[in-house]
Amino acid sequence: xxxxxxxxxxxxxxxxxxxxxxxxxxxxxxxxxxxxxxxxxxxxxxxxxxxxxxxxxxxxxxxxxxxxxxxxxxxxxxxxxxxxxxxxxxxxxxxxxxxxxxxxxxxxxxxxxxxxxxxxxxxxxxxxxxxxxxxxxxxxxxxxxxxxxxxxxxxxxxxxxxxxxxxxxxxxxxxxxxxxxxxxxxxxxxxxxxxxxxxxxxxxxxxxxxxxxxxxxxxxxxxxxxxxxxxxxxxxxxxxxxxxxxxxxxxxxxxxxxxxxxxxxxxxxxxxxxxxxxxxxxxxxxxxxxxxxxxxxxxxx
Numbered sequence: 001x002x003x004x005x006x007x008x009x010x011x012x013x014x015x016x017x018x019x020x021x022x023x024x025x026x027x028x029x030x031x032x033x034x035x036x037x038x039x040x041x042x043x044x045x046x047x048x049x050x051x052x053x054x055x056x057x058x059x060x061x062x063x064x065x066x067x068x069x070x071x072x073x074x075x076x077x078x079x080x081x082x083x084x085x086x087x088x089x090x091x092x093x094x095x096x097x098x099x100x101x102x103x104x105x106x107x108x109x110x111x112x113x114x115x116x117x118x119x120x121x122x123x124x125x126x127x128x129x130x131x132x133x134x135x136x137x138x139x140x141x142x143x144x145x146x147x148x149x150x151x152x153x154x155x156x157x158x159x160x161x162x163x164x165x166x167x168x169x170x171x172x173x174x175x176x177x178x179x180x181x182x183x184x185x186x187x188x189x190x191x192x193x194x195x196x197x198x199x200x201x202x203x204x205x206x207x208x209x210x211x212x213x214x215x216x217x218x219x220x221x222x223x224x225x226x227x228x229x230x231x232x233x234x235x236x237x238x239x240x241x242x243x244x245x246x247x248x249x250x251x252x253x254x255x256x257x258x259x260x261x262x263x264x265x266x267x268x269x270x271x272x273x274x275x276x277x278x279x280x281x282x283x284x285x286x287x288x289x290x291x292x293x294x295x296x297x298x299x300x301x
Contacts, residue, residue: 005056005104006033006106013084014084016084017079017084017085017088018052018077018088021077021088022077022088022108024110028049030048030051031051031052031054032044032051032053032054033054034053034054034199035055035056035104038199038200039172039200040197040198040199040200041053041062041199042065042066042069042071042196042197043172043198045066045071045074045109045111045114046069046111046114047115047116048111048114048116049110049111049112049114049116050109050110050111051108051109051111052107053106053107053108053109054104054106055104055105056104057101057104058101058102059101060100060101061100062100062101063076063093063096063097063098063099064097064098065197066197067093067094067097069195069196069197072094072097073092073093073094073111073112074093074110074111075091075092075093075109075110076090076091076092076093076108076109076110077089077107077108077110078106078107078108081103082103084106120140120145120166121137121138121141122165122166123137124136124162126195128188128191128192128195130184130187130191131184131185132161132185134161134162135162135163135248135290135292136277136289138277139275139277139289140162140166142294143163143222143246143294144166144167146246146271146273147163147167147170147220147222147246149170149171149174149220150174151170151174152174153170153171153174153219153220154174154176154177154217154220155167155171155176155177155218155219155222156176156179156212156218156221156236157176157177157178157179157221157223158179158207158221158223158224158232159179159180159185159224160178160223160224161178161185161188161192162192163222164178164189164201165193165196165198168198168201169198171200172200174200174216175200175201175202175216176198176201177201177202177204177212178202178204179204179205179207180203180204181205183205189203190203202215207231212235212236213239218236218239219240219242219244220243220245220246221245222245222246222247222248223245223246223248224247224248225247225249225251225254225258229247229254229261230261230265233245233261233265237265237266242299244296244297244298244299245296245297246294246295246296247293247294247296248293248294248295249292249293249295250290250292250293255293258295262297266300267300268297268298268299268300268301269295269296269297270297271295272293272294273294273295274291274292275291275292275293277289277291
């Protein structure tokens, strides 16, 4: 079991303290320990009405980041020490943006405006503007369905910026390696990581130079097809021979080359989907979106 300063005994003492001082149903509470580097506080607060956060010292911008993520109306219940005792205080996040956390403690975040519906297919308008042409939200919802991510999965995503964001939220106890070859796309990816408060995303510019050996081993890869596809598959399988893959392509040549490519790399296709999405605009005109192929593959058994 991973070591933490917040043992079961310590957590229970904090729960008792908040139950005595705040009108809260503990059965509806989400608990989040952010003393690990890869925990995503902001997505958790966005989607839960009450989050009990266990934190260590050294988060000088935590409330500013929450305010910047449009969480300024959330209420923080806290005390002035590291122990679950003494006077309980509460303030709006908007009134705490100049404060940081200088001791290990717990705080209760109440968000009455939490978006408690599942965050699958985020509106494109919420992503950072930049060099990236995002897949439509309906397409992203299908891709996320095909990825079928668990909360502890580690996934490598190549040139799939908005997929990396939604995947990072889904794998709350796991990690995302976002490979962006274009420096402009890396900048946009960094903006999205900051905007969504994601701490479990590592952005890299290549699969080479031993970078993958220093990161959590992925069990799944999502790759936007390019001429590098063969080398990408080989490199990822050298790290994890049992890795599963989901490929996305609009390129006919890449699509037709996939069967031979999969066979050469010891993979078998498990599913192929051709996705077409159209919308009717305000002028009652039908606007089609690009129609990609989404191909799932696994190691040949």
